[in-house]
Amino acid sequence: MTTRLLEIENLNVRLPAGKAARPILDGVSLHVERGEAVGLVGESGSGKSVTCRAALGLLPEGATATGALRLDGADILTMSPARLRELRRRDVSMIFQDPRASINPMRRIGDFVTEGMRAGGVPQKDALKRAEELLESVGIRAPRAALRRYPHEFSGGMLQRVMIAGALAGGPRLLLADEPTTALDVTTQAEVISILTRLQAERDMGMLFVTHDLELAAAICDRIYVMYAGRIVEAQSAEGLFSRPRHPYTSGLLAATPRLESDEPPHGVPGRPVSLAESPAGCAFAARCAHVRPGCTQEEPVQREIDGAQVACLRVEELIHD
Numbered sequence: 001m002t003t004r005l006l007e008i009e010n011l012n013v014r015l016p017a018g019k020a021a022r023p024i025l026d027g028v029s030l031h032v033e034r035g036e037a038v039g040l041v042g043e044s045g046s047g048k049s050v051t052c053r054a055a056l057g058l059l060p061e062g063a064t065a066t067g068a069l070r071l072d073g074a075d076i077l078t079m080s081p082a083r084l085r086e087l088r089r090r091d092v093s094m095i096f097q098d099p100r101a102s103i104n105p106m107r108r109i110g111d112f113v114t115e116g117m118r119a120g121g122v123p124q125k126d127a128l129k130r131a132e133e134l135l136e137s138v139g140i141r142a143p144r145a146a147l148r149r150y151p152h153e154f155s156g157g158m159l160q161r162v163m164i165a166g167a168l169a170g171g172p173r174l175l176l177a178d179e180p181t182t183a184l185d186v187t188t189q190a191e192v193i194s195i196l197t198r199l200q201a202e203r204d205m206g207m208l209f210v211t212h213d214l215e216l217a218a219a220i221c222d223r224i225y226v227m228y229a230g231r232i233v234e235a236q237s238a239e240g241l242f243s244r245p246r247h248p249y250t251s252g253l254l255a256a257t258p259r260l261e262s263d264e265p266p267h268g269v270p271g272r273p274v275s276l277a278e279s280p281a282g283c284a285f286a287a288r289c290a291h292v293r294p295g296c297t298q299e300e301p302v303q304r305e306i307d308g309a310q311v312a313c314l315r316v317e318e319l320i321h322d
């Protein structure tokens with residue numbers, strides 16, 4: 001049996017302490033194979049970041065988790081702190097939305113990119129040489145001089161390239177990208193996406209790409225998971241999801257995406273997203289769903305397979321024939 005690169009199985013996360021006690025994730029299962037780009041899509045607060053960070057062994061403060069989170073078969077939730085540090089240095093890397101918030105402004109770029117390599121025992125000279133190559137691979141001009149520069153000397157887009165170089169330094173097998181282009185302007189966004197997808201393919205890395213933009217996810221990912229209120233509501237191939245969305249929430253997200261070729265304004269998903277803690281009995285999406293029936297507010301939908309898609313909607317079979 002071959003083991004999966006990343007496998008999350010029935011992950012439940014809750015904040016147990018005092019007034020803040022509440023569930024955040026409920027039964028999240030997903031996987032990423034070697035060399036595969038997988039999207040995790042949903043509105044704000046649906047639990048995308050918490051899921052993604054859990055794959056690095058990072059949970060919100062005080063949170064407890066049940067279920068399993070395995071990288072190449074090794075369970076991240078029960079790993080020793082030393083093994084977890086090694087995992088973050090070598091096997092799994094993460095890039096975040098705002099590069100300026102996740103880099104120390106007082107340290108030179110070279111120190112940032114070489115940090116993990118030096119911690120892993122690579123001599124300074126070799127680490128700097130490698131850092132120069134990494135900066136070159138993300139399209140930073142004059143990479144040797146760039147090593148001596150400080151973060152404020154770079155634009156947001158260039159700094160995000162530096163973050164990607166830093167994330168690749170340990171030669172990770174899995175890259176976690178949490179809205180890596182949301183803070184950038186459209187042109188820069190496209191450049192950063194093309195660098196990311198090129199390097200992901202060249203290095204045969206698995207990538208979990210978190211975004212609220214379903215169209216972007218469909219353009220760069222092989223498969224997509226859609227999250228709503230701390231649960232996965234639909235999972236299928238990017239192509240299938242885009243042409244045959246099965247869950248009413250996914251259809252709503254697609255309709256919400258502005259289209260260049262259309263003069264019509266996007267409809268959006270009506271109503272406000274709820275968090276898992278606020279979600280009522282039955283289907284968490286029921287209050288916003290155009291296809292809601294009385295049963296939807298009583299019975300919680302479980303995931304079922306429909307034409308190669310996993311869908312958590314009680315009415316999915318009927319809706320296909322509507």
Ligand SMILES: Nc1ncnc2c1ncn2[C@@H]1O[C@H](COP(=O)(O)OP(=O)(O)OP(=O)(O)O)[C@@H](O)[C@H]1O
Pocket residue numbers: 015024042043044045046047048049050051059060061212275276
């Ligand atoms: N460190 C934390 N402490 C307490 N609650 C948290 C923490 N991080 C996330 N949460 C809660 O968990 C839920 C899911 O948050 P998460 O950040 O994963 O959503 P998201 O889908 O990534 O949204 P966004 O697109 O806004 O980042 C939210 O209700 C949020 O308030």
